[in-house]
Each structure stands twice: as structure tokens, then as C-alpha cells.
Amino acid sequence: MFAFTSIKEYHSFLASNPSGCSVAAKHYLGKIEENKHLNAFLEVFEAEALQRAAQLDADKLAGKPLGKLHGVIVALKDVICIKGHKVGAASKILEGFTSIYNATATEKLLAEGAIIIGRNNCDEFAMGSSNENSAYGAVKNAIDNSLVPGGSSGGSAVAVQADLCMVSLGSDTGGSVRQPADFCGVIGFKPSYGRISRYGLIAYASSFDQIGIFSKTMDDTALVLEVIAGADNFDSTVSVKPVPEYSKELSTTKKYRFAYFKEALEHEGLDKEIAAQTKAYLETLKSQGHTVEPVDFKLLPYVVPTYYILTTAEASSNLSRFDGVKFGYRAELKKGDDLTALYKKSRSEGFGKEVQSRILLGTFVLSSGYFDAYFTKAQQVRRLLCDTTNEIFKGYDAVISPTVPTTAFKIGEKSDDPIAMYLADIFTVFANLVGIPAISIPLFKHSNGLPFGLQLMTGHFEETTLLQISSMMMGKR
Numbered sequence: 001m002f003a004f005t006s007i008k009e010y011h012s013f014l015a016s017n018p019s020g021c022s023v024a025a026k027h028y029l030g031k032i033e034e035n036k037h038l039n040a041f042l043e044v045f046e047a048e049a050l051q052r053a054a055q056l057d058a059d060k061l062a063g064k065p066l067g068k069l070h071g072v073i074v075a076l077k078d079v080i081c082i083k084g085h086k087v088g089a090a091s092k093i094l095e096g097f098t099s100i101y102n103a104t105a106t107e108k109l110l111a112e113g114a115i116i117i118g119r120n121n122c123d124e125f126a127m128g129s130s131n132e133n134s135a136y137g138a139v140k141n142a143i144d145n146s147l148v149p150g151g152s153s154g155g156s157a158v159a160v161q162a163d164l165c166m167v168s169l170g171s172d173t174g175g176s177v178r179q180p181a182d183f184c185g186v187i188g189f190k191p192s193y194g195r196i197s198r199y200g201l202i203a204y205a206s207s208f209d210q211i212g213i214f215s216k217t218m219d220d221t222a223l224v225l226e227v228i229a230g231a232d233n234f235d236s237t238v239s240v241k242p243v244p245e246y247s248k249e250l251s252t253t254k255k256y257r258f259a260y261f262k263e264a265l266e267h268e269g270l271d272k273e274i275a276a277q278t279k280a281y282l283e284t285l286k287s288q289g290h291t292v293e294p295v296d297f298k299l300l301p302y303v304v305p306t307y308y309i310l311t312t313a314e315a316s317s318n319l320s321r322f323d324g325v326k327f328g329y330r331a332e333l334k335k336g337d338d339l340t341a342l343y344k345k346s347r348s349e350g351f352g353k354e355v356q357s358r359i360l361l362g363t364f365v366l367s368s369g370y371f372d373a374y375f376t377k378a379q380q381v382r383r384l385l386c387d388t389t390n391e392i393f394k395g396y397d398a399v400i401s402p403t404v405p406t407t408a409f410k411i412g413e414k415s416d417d418p419i420a421m422y423l424a425d426i427f428t429v430f431a432n433l434v435g436i437p438a439i440s441i442p443l444f445k446h447s448n449g450l451p452f453g454l455q456l457m458t459g460h461f462e463e464t465t466l467l468q469i470s471s472m473m474m475g476k477r
Helices: 007-015 020-034 046-061 104-111 154-161 178-184 218-228 272-287 300-321 339-350 353-366 371-395 418-423 429-434 463-474
Strands: 041-044 073-077 115-120 167-172 187-190 210-215 257-261 291-295 398-402 438-445 451-457
Touching: 007 020, 007 218, 020 041, 020 046, 020 073, 020 115, 041 154, 046 115, 073 154, 104 115, 104 218, 115 154, 154 167, 154 178, 154 210, 167 187, 167 218, 178 187, 178 438, 178 451, 187 218, 210 218, 218 463, 257 272, 257 371, 272 291, 272 398, 272 438, 272 451, 300 353, 300 371, 300 418, 300 429, 353 371, 371 429, 398 463, 438 463, 451 463
Parallel strands: 073 115, 073 167, 257 291, 257 398
Antiparallel strands: 041 115, 167 210, 187 210, 187 438, 398 451, 438 451
């Protein structure tokens, strides 16, 4: 029976199995069908996946050069474009829309031999922390179907968690890869802003969004990053820095300097057991010869408000294109309705409540009477956060924190309390505000039986250091 542990071992399997890609594709298609109740996939590319797998097997038999991700089964969040397939950000307003091009990340995956098996469910337009905001229903956590998987990339996290693919891509605007990875007990990695092209990624907040990676091993995370990172003429914000061979640089014997935010570990909203296990792990690191020191971070209370002011402002601008005229959902008009009525009806019927709320909030903070009081002030706080971050990384290699204040909660538990839902992002939004790489690694288990992770952050474009430390901590699992 086929079983996947890592890309390296999978490629060893392919070496002695002429039809190995087809075997893998059929295996995962079967697993997806068995687990339809999890609602992790909005669409499965069955015929295309089998056809590509057969072609890859034939290429190998013919002695053609094989890509770094030859035959690797990948799933993509429903905000990453795949040519000839629907892409809709799990929203009614883009229902039936078909992409006419590949995202750069998709193009790079295919160029290295990956098999795209389908598109994953998510919170509508990546707005949410529980994956309950999808127009197509909530995704269920495979550990316990009554629990949320986290969001907004919940479907991508569950696809890896439940072995419905080998790796998956999500997007991370304020923790949307790391938070569901924490809830699902897998690795969730977000690179520096600009490390991976955003071309073909449906925008939520353009100065925050980054494509991220879900996997079960650090080796797989490093290899996928190595493939999809790098310069792109289609994205003016992407970095032109050379891409290291991350997959060959994971080994380390270095003793690191770690910082942690006292205010984070002492936060009243942090689960006491998560705090205790995190503190105990800090002591373990000290005993191993690493330096672990607290640093003051007085700006912590301002992180979530700043994030939501700036991201909703950008969302208000980005989502204005969905008006019922150019593409996507268009409302039926009654006799006498004018263009304004078309806009109002299309957007009111096409967008879900959470997206509508964020658009309204963003429009408010950008309005002439409140622009300076909210948007300008939030930009100033963001600048302070960046300056503080730069100072911290002058003396430390990495910052350690919890990923999320609690373990996965029940579906519907926080639906009527948006403040509690937003505060679930308190430890993750910082990395997006300042543009640094961050990861959640599954190190712990709560007494309630649920997994939770440790978040690590490093300086700008210090992905190699981040991956090395994470690999060391996970024991290269």
C-alpha cells in the first residue's frame, strides 16, 4: 500500500516503480474521496492529475530530466490561479470564474514536475481565522470534526493533515498559514514579504499577503520554497535576491540567540498550559547551550488594531473591482434599477458578511474625516514596529512565541464574538506587519489531546536561519 513520508523517500519509491506517479495520484484521489466530509477541497482535478501522472511516468521511462518536485502531489488554496480552472476565493462573487493564466508559484511548481490535484476551501477572500466564512461551508479539522481547522487556509492545512496531498500552498496575510498549521498539527511556513511572487494570488491586503507552505517535514518545506521563491517580472514587489538552495542548508550545530516577548507569554488571553509548555521549552533550549532572553515589547496591544485598520483599508481598495460589471457575480435587476443599484445588489449578494464588514471598516478608516486618525496613525505604528524589529535582530537570531493563544475551538464557538476571533491572531500578525519570515512547527500536545505549535521568526530574508532552527527543533522529523 502506498504511503508518503517525505519527498526524498517518495523519489526513492519512484526509482523502483515505473508507474509510481500514477500510483501516488490514484492513492490521493482515493483519500480525497474518502474524506469528502472534511470539505477541504472545492474542486478535484481528477482527470488532469491522472493524465499528468501518466506523462511524468512516461518521461521518466524515456530518460528525460526530472524536476525537483517530480510527481509530487500538491493542492492549492482557492486564491492561487491555475490556468483553465476555476478560482474563486471561496466567494459567491467569483462563482464560476475561470483563470486564464497560472500564478507564478503554480508555474514554478509545474515546471519542476509537480501534480496539482485540486483547489482547497478557505475563508472567503482569505478573511477569517476559522475557515467558517467560506461560501461553500466550513472545513472540518480531521482530528475532531467538531473543531475548526483554523483559517483562512484551513482547507490547505487539512489537506496535508489528513494526507490528501503531499504538500499544499496557502496564503498568509496575518497568520493564515501558521494558525491553521498550529490547529492541525502540521508545519506552516510564511516567507519574507517579497520572497515569493504574488502574481496570480487573489489579493486581500497587498502589502501583507504572501504565499506560504504546508508540509509535514522541514526538508519538504525547504525544497518547495527553493522551487517557488525568486524574482518575477510580473510582480514589482518581489525580491531579486538570489534564492539559496534551502534544501541543502538545513543542517546546523550552531548555538543560537533567542529572544521572546515577555508580554506575549504573560498575556491574559494565552492558555495557561500553552504558556507553561512554551516556557518549559525555553528552559530546554537554555540547557542545550542556546541563549534565551526576554525582550520588552510594549507595542503588543497595538498589533491587532494596527493590522485590522491597514488590511481592511487595503481590502476596501482591492475588492472594489468586484462590481458585477467586469466579471464574476451579477445581481438580477428590476425595471428602473440603475448602475448604482447593480453595484449595491451585486456586492451585497455576492460578498459574505465577514467580507462586507471588512470592506465597510476599510472604507471608514480611509474616509476623509478619519484618515489621519486611523490609517495614518496605523502606518506610524507599523513604522515603529519595523524599527523595533530591526533593533531586536541586531542582537538575536530568532524570536520565539506561541503561534495561537488557544488550541482549536469548536465550530460556531466564536462566530458571535468577532473580537475574540480577531484576537486569535495576536501572535501571528506581527510578522506580516513587518514583513519577516515566520513558521509554526508542531512540537507540543495539550492535555485536551490537541496539538499546538511554536512560532519562530527571523530577520528579513533570513529564511535559511529560520529553516535551520526549525529543523534542529523538530529533529528533522
